[in-house]
Amino acid sequence: MDYDKLITVMRRLALDAGDRIMEIYGADDFDVKVKSDDSPVTEADEAADAIISAGLRTAFPDVALVTEEQATSHSERADTFLIVDPLDGTKEFIHRRGDFTVNIAYVESGVPTRGVVYAPAKGRMFFTQADGTSVEEEGPFERDTLGALRPIHVSKPDNGALMVVASKSHRDQATDDYINKYAVKDMKSAGSSLKFCLIATGEADLYPRVGRTMEWDTAAGHAVLNGAGGKVVRFDDHTPLMYGKDGYANPFFIAYSPDVALKSA
Structure with missing residues (x-):
């Protein structure tokens, strides 16, 4: 896998999907349906899924794709695959709480090695770079130009607090x-x-x-x-x-x- 290409494509598709999600989020009303597992799905989930799936299949036609909104993909079995939740936090979206994200990841041998998490209502973008290290990008976000990148790392926690x-x-x-x-x-x-x-x-x-x-x-x-x-x-x-x-x-x-x-x- 060309990781530079992978991250570039995943980031751009997350931004494209995020823009469409925010258009629907800002509307006076939007459709909400209930899936077979009783979880909600909105037109934003479906629109974002269409954008991301089309982009990934064009860029990586030989890589298996699993996405929440396409039940047929759930029978895919591959050692290496792309996996997508086009709108994670649908309940947060429906209640207009802002804590929803676009999620695109690449899994190798059971381990998610590259990923993008974009929270469009929060203006926060996190992703792994080609070398596997993670950064947070500062907005405003542009399609073809990276903003300032801040390396991120877990805390050194105090187990007493x-x-x-x-x-x-x-x-x-x-x-x-x-x-x-x-x-x-x-x-x-x-x-x-x-x-x-x-x-x-x-x-x-x-x-x-x-x-x-x-x-x-x-x-x-x-x-x-x-x-x-x-x-x-x-x-x-x-x-x-x-x-x-x-x-x-x-x-x-x-x-x-x-x-x-x-x-x-």
Whole structure:
């Protein structure tokens, strides 16, 4: 894979999709439907998916593509593949809370090695560079010219005063019970894959997810966190979270700075 080309294409498509999402976000009303799994989908999800899928298939016709909004792609099986969530945080989008992201990732041998996370309403863009290290780009964002890039890295946490980030829309008692095993200085709530990025930038130390997610929800944020020195492990046995699983469903997991002393489930 030409990683320079990959990152250039993924970044540009994320921006294109983000522009279309924000057009719909700014409208007085937009269509919301319910998928077979009872999750919501909007015209923004579908429009962003069309933009990203067409661009990736043109640029990388020989690479398998898995995307949330195309059920036929969920039967794809490949060692190396692109995986897309065109609008992660649909509930945040519907309620106009701004914590939604465009996510595009590249997975090799079960590991998300390159990824882009773009939060258009927040004006934040995170991605892995060709060498695998992660940066945050400062806006305003232009298609063909990179803005100022800031290398990002996970924190050196104080295990006696941790910063924890948890889901806005999926917080539950099981999550709180696990968080209560730690000495917590402060809690943040964030939607979508932004939680991975907050750990990648050192704004948070720990993100436990005790709930359902799919690989397209997490791959891009996982790649960004990997490139910033972070880790994502299974909740049950703390082994690395891998990709390309049957059905693309994730087990519960923990994303964290490696200096956090993890507690058992």
